[in-house]
Amino acid sequence: SQQGEEDPQALSIQEGENATMNCSYKTSINNLQWYRQNSGRGLVHLILIRSNEREKHSGRLRVTLDTSKKSSSLLITASRAADTASYFCATGKETSGSRLTFGEGTQLTVNP
């Protein structure tokens, strides 16, 4: 089964607005992680939330996890043009060793 499906596929907002991206997954997880990728570059780890956590903050980022609904959301507050990138969620499972399974990503465009 495919893990980590992001929604929406693309999101365009104005600078200063908040951006919310969602991720759904199908099987039980150990943790869920969010990554950012600028065009043609590698992914950058943003935040990790464990299965026994419900919410986590890092700077302008807020991540929530609802294991009963198998979903997570990433909120970026007061967005900036530099936040323009693709955002991926990735899930890790106890039974899968150290591997992560990535979704297809949300392309966020922040217009100045």
Place this chain on the structure above:
Amino acid sequence: ETGVTQTPRHLVMGMTNKKSLKCEQHLGHNAMYWYKQSAKKPLELMFVYNFKEQTENNSVPSRFSPECPNSSHLFLHLHTLQPEDSALYLCASSQVGSAGGINGYTFGSGTRLTVV
């Protein structure tokens, strides 16, 4: 610089060529990974190495051959590739704890491969 260095950044090769991609991590991590990223597709895990031992080969064609001589270096040897193998190849590393556990990955900038 993330601590994971990939070379070359770009590679164009013919279908009969043999080339190698190199990845080096300076973070002291004990696990390394190769992922393939094609347009409009999720990242595809290719190979996993934990403590220099290959622990996963995700049904990758034999024209891709990984090598991990030590915990800091990872290679992907390429031969007789097809045009559909053109993609961004990403290397990543992570620290796996003694009790297992899944931590964040550090990715390199990738090698953009074009097979002609």
